[in-house]
Each structure stands twice: as structure tokens, then as C-alpha cells.
Amino acid sequence: MKINQLSKLTNVLSKTIRYYEDVGLLPKASRNSNGYRDYSSSDVDNLIFIRRCRELQIPLEKIKVLIQVQTDTTSSCSEVDLLIEQQLENVRKTINELSLLEKTLHTLAKSCSNDIVGECEILKNLKQ
Amino acid sequence: MKINQLSKLTNVLSKTIRYYEDVGLLPKASRNSNGYRDYSSSDVDNLIFIRRCRELQIPLEKIKVLIQVQTDTTSSCSEVDLLIEQQLENVRKTINELSLLEKTLHTLAKSCSNDIVGECEILKNLKQ
DNA sequence: GATAAACCTTACTGTTGGAGTAAGGTCAAG
């Protein structure tokens, strides 16, 4: 199949598919006589795997690792476990940071009931 | 004062100070005879204001607006209120998205108790 | 007075994960 069909089957833009190939996340696509990329159903599976990982905000370099690990199905999956665990930790850490930020912004937003910039409590708070 | 002293007083890297000047967030610094940038105490205040905004993850373009608004102290501060409110909304939205992500990752992390990649439930889940 | 460390300058590249655009080749339908 051509790239646009792969795109529709996987919900990944053609542009993005070429990009993944460029950065080595997907193998070099085989070409047919006119130079167009030619994909098979296994490419669909690979790309859906990548898309799922991206939905979990796993960075491309780590997705590479997850793909690499699967080349030997008898190897330990501890690396996979660890990677997901780290990703979970990252997300939790970010949530905590943003929660603090939310509190600060909420307090700030409520602080000003004036109309004039010169007396704006928000701006005064931002200057400390 | 020279850029490094301004940097120490504000906790903003010299590099970043020059960058802020480049993108128009800070006015062009005056220079003394050897070509070094020369700052005053008002620059300290301006930069601390910018740093506080950045701590709240307000993008540089919006900080520009916040600075611009203050040139006329008699103008309304509704624009400031709105900007902070939008920033708060952005943060809340991101927190919500990340919370969903956290659930998914947590479920995923718990799903595999095998040792072998070929039977790893995490990887199987990622392929759907 | 020499020299080395610390500091200053501009300018260019790299980061992440693509999106946008240009300039052109190919293919199927009407």
C-alpha cells in the first residue's frame, strides 16, 4: 500500500510517517518502480505501536528501545517495565509541579479587583 | 553593572539575558566603552518580573504583552486578568490530560508479571 | 611586565516532534 493508505489506517500523517523513517524509528521503506514507498500490513502494526506509545508521551528515543527489545522475544522484559515505570514517574512529577503552579496562578488571579494597571495587584505580585 | 552581576542578582543566566534582548523582551542594553552591556537597577526589576512570569510558565510573547500594558499605568488591567486566567485554564487542562495519562500508565505498569518479552503484557497492550 | 583566569562579545548549532511550504514528478478520471 501507499503512504496515504497507511496514514489512514493508522491515523498518523504521511508527513509524520516519513519523519519516523528519517529518524530511524521505522525501517527504510521499500519502494516500487515509480519511487513511491510501499508498505505492508506489518508496517501498520508497527506504526500503531508507535502511535500508542506517543499517546503515552513516550519520547521517540525510548520508543526505539521498546522496538529494539522486541527483536529477541526470549529476552527479559524488565527493561520495558522500567521504562514504563519511569514514564509514569515523569508524568506524576509533572502533575505535582503543575498543581503547585495552579495554586499560585489561582491565588494570583483572585488577588486583583482594581481596574487600573497602575494599581493592579497581579502585576505587583509579579514584581516580587 | 555588567551582565554577570545582573545574572547573579536575578538568577537568570547571562546567556538567557542576551537572548531576551535578542527577541525584544528586554530593550537593547546600553554599552560602555569596551562594548560590554551596562545595566542599572531598573533592569534588575524588569528581569525579575520576567523571571516570575516564566516561573508561572507564561510564554515570552505573553510576557511582552504584560510589559507593554504597563507603559500606561492608567489603562485597564482587564487584559492582565484575562491573560492570567487563560494561563490558569491552560495549566488545569494540562493537569487533566496528564491525570488520564497517569491512570493509563499505571494500569499498564501493573499489567505485566512475566519475565519474557515475548509474553510481556505491557507490550501486548501497546499493540492494540 | 608577563601570563593566566575570569569575563565579555557575536555567531552558529542542537534540542523535541513534528508542521508548513516549495518545487516538482506520477497517476487516474473525465
Added chain:
DNA sequence: CTTGACCTTACTCCAACAGTAAGGTTTATC
């Protein structure tokens, strides 16, 4: 035969800096 949909590579752009190179200046020490 032309139009529109699709394909190709290659380049630039985004945010907010950080890293590095290559060079000029100042200050402290020997």
C-alpha cells in the same frame, strides 16, 4: 489533455533556551 489527487525531496519554522567556537578585555597573581 487537463485537472486534481497523490507522491517525492528539501528547506524553513516553532519555544526557549543550552552548548560551543573563536575571539577581545580585564583583573589578579607571580
